Amino acid sequence: MAPIARRAHALKEALDRKKLIPEGFIENFTKLMEVDWDPANGARVVARAWVDPAFRTLLIKDGTRACEQFGYTGPQGEYIVALENTPTLQNVIVCTLCSCTAWPVLGLPPDWYKSFEYRSRVVRESRSVLREMGLDLPESVEIKVWDTTAETRYMVLPFRPAGTEGWSEEKLASIVTKDVLIGVARPLANA
Amino acid sequence: MDGVHDLGGVNGFGAVELESNEPVFHEDWEPIGYALIFVGAADLNAFTIDELRHAIERMEPRHYLTSTYYERIVTGVAALFVEKGYVTHEELERRAGGRFPLARPVTPGEPAREPSISFAPGETVQVRKDHFRGHSRMPKYVRGKRGVVLHQAPRFPYASAAGHGIEAKHEPTYHVKFDAKDLWSDAAENSTVVVDLWESYLEKV
Numbered sequence: 001m002a003p004i005a006r007r008a009h010a011l012k013e014a015l016d017r018k019k020l021i022p023e024g025f026i027e028n029f030t031k032l033m034e035v036d037w038d039p040a041n042g043a044r045v046v047a048r049a050w051v052d053p054a055f056r057t058l059l060i061k062d063g064t065r066a067c068e069q070f071g072y073t074g075p076q077g078e079y080i081v082a083l084e085n086t087p088t089l090q091n092v093i094v095c096t097l098c099s100c101t102a103w104p105v106l107g108l109p110p111d112w113y114k115s116f117e118y119r120s121r122v123v124r125e126s127r128s129v130l131r132e133m134g135l136d137l138p139e140s141v142e143i144k145v146w147d148t149t150a151e152t153r154y155m156v157l158p159f160r161p162a163g164t165e166g167w168s169e170e171k172l173a174s175i176v177t178k179d180v181l182i183g184v185a186r187p188l189a190n191a
Numbered sequence: 192m193d194g195v196h197d198l199g200g201v202n203g204f205g206a207v208e209l210e211s212n213e214p215v216f217h218e219d220w221e222p223i224g225y226a227l228i229f230v231g232a233a234d235l236n237a238f239t240i241d242e243l244r245h246a247i248e249r250m251e252p253r254h255y256l257t258s259t260y261y262e263r264i265v266t267g268v269a270a271l272f273v274e275k276g277y278v279t280h281e282e283l284e285r286r287a288g289g290r291f292p293l294a295r296p297v298t299p300g301e302p303a304r305e306p307s308i309s310f311a312p313g314e315t316v317q318v319r320k321d322h323f324r325g326h327s328r329m330p331k332y333v334r335g336k337r338g339v340v341l342h343q344a345p346r347f348p349y350a351s352a353a354g355h356g357i358e359a360k361h362e363p364t365y366h367v368k369f370d371a372k373d374l375w376s377d378a379a380e381n382s383t384v385v386v387d388l389w390e391s392y393l394e395k396v
């Protein structure tokens with residue numbers, strides 16, 4: 001088998017030779033993926049929901065429109081649903097069949113999300129997987145695992161931790177990481 | 192399709208490996224696959240993203256299980272461009288200087304069920320018991336299982352048709368909640384699994 005890098009370039013060259021790739025398309029799309037699609041976007045949405053009850057209501061009722069207010073739209077963001085955590089409910093997102101993720105607000109998924117380990121285990125042994133990843137939840141906390149099997153794209157709305165009273169939106173957003181938005185971590189006030 | 196990609200609940204894998212400060216891409220070639228998905232699906236209308244998912248599912252199982260994520264993307268995209276007649280397999284292998292495995296043949300798709308059967312939040316539903324060789328966004332761990340509808344999502348092209356490039360009826364999908372213990376007797380305590388299922392995958396109870 002040819003090395004994958006050569007296969008990737010071979011495909012690109014073959015299409016390029018037939019003028020099937022619009023000028024600058026790959027470069028522009030790469031920038032979209034590397035720069036525009038950023039979990040900091042989802043973090044800002046969460047921070048706004050934490051400080052603004054009306055926005056929080058909108059986010060829960062119509063996640064797509066709430067994210068749109070920040071300009072977070074685009075591929076894989078056509079129907080966004082925010083999953084509200086409580087002290088006794090932890091929502092966790094997976095795509096067991098491939099890797100589906102709410103790109104505009106979470107960014108591209110990390111390797112671990114796409115791994116066979118995560119895809120196979122988190123639906124069945126969620127508490128163990130979360131504990132291994134650093135989030136140890138007692139049995140009194142329900143773990144709800146959302147398998148992204150159709151076109152809904154999820155983001156977790158984590159529970160605002162104690163100790164963050166009076167924080168600016170910017171500071172609140174800084175404790176909401178990609179892992180928090182996927183649901184395998186909780187935001188830490190003393191991070 | 193009961194392929195090896197349908198990994199939910201499969202035993203044998205170990206700990207999830209984490210990488211701190213992981214970059215978006217690890218290698219220079221990785222963005223190419225993703226960008227070309229959209230050249231094909233959005234710019235050229237050559238295939239749907241559903242077809243791309245199914246092309247990856249159609250990879251030879253050993254190849255699927257031993258390739259990295261972005262390698263699967265490149266393989267699926269390449270397979271579709273060849274199957275749709277944009278490039279030849281021969282040209283790809285010549286340019287790559289070696290074998291460029293693609294995907295195994297596609298089977299016929301399945302149109303959405305007619306007439307439409309609607310479900311409501313709070314309703315108990317049963318997932319279809321039958322088997323389908325083509326693209327299905329019904330993981331096998333819920334086949335024939337009962338769950339409760341939490342929410343009706345908007346209409347989207349029926350995946351088992353869209354995955355084969357045939358006319359795909361827009362039908363609602365439903366967020367259906369299952370008790371994890373109903374899916375696996377050894378599942379984690381106090382856990383539930385919500386699966387987003389097209390209307391055609393569900394039946395009245």
Ligand SMILES: [Fe+3]
Pocket residue numbers: 095097098099100101148
């Ligand atoms: Fe996926």
